[in-house]
Amino acid sequence: MSPSPSPVSSSAFQVLAGLVPNGVVGDPTKKALHESEVRMETWSPEKVRRRVREVFAEVPDDAVAIADCQSFLDPLHILPNTNGSRNWGLFQISDARLAELGGTPARALDPEWNIQAARKLWSRERDFGDWPHCERALKKTPAAPSASASR
Known part of the structure; x- marks a missing residue:
């Protein structure tokens, strides 16, 4: 089982997916994780x-x-x-x-x-x-x- 995302990374994903950033991986975030094309790639x-x-x-x-x-x-x-x-x-x-x-x-x-x-x-x-x-x-x-x- 993979670890849960941290609240900071959850918030960043939520912002990039157009959700309200609260750091909680609730139903809207789970749905976006599966359906969104947002990628958390960034600069080194x-x-x-x-x-x-x-x-x-x-x-x-x-x-x-x-x-x-x-x-x-x-x-x-x-x-x-x-x-x-x-x-x-x-x-x-x-x-x-x-x-x-x-x-x-x-x-x-x-x-x-x-x-x-x-x-x-x-x-x-x-x-x-x-x-x-x-x-x-x-x-x-x-x-x-x-x-x-x-x-």
Whole structure:
């Protein structure tokens, strides 16, 4: 017997199949699993890294670090928040930002759309302020003091 899908992968499938994403594999989801032509294929982490670096040519390492911190480079990553909202895809674009950008949950799970949307957000101030919880991913570790400096 195969394991049940996780609530996150169930929610991603539900979004892509046009269902209300609740993470529960009830009758509508089961029906869609059997009848839908939706496939859960997506980009590999290597392809994600490569495309993020191309789109964020000025700050490629920082952009990859943010995406990795936000979603572990998983384009189908969905994070439910305690207030009922969600964050979507590679850069975990919030419901509020998604509406502002004219996107939908299904579009946000498209890696190319998500990367381009993140680029638009970054371009406003040319910083990663939309992702404050991942600032640690951008901080460079200070160099260890040299032996001569400690004498």
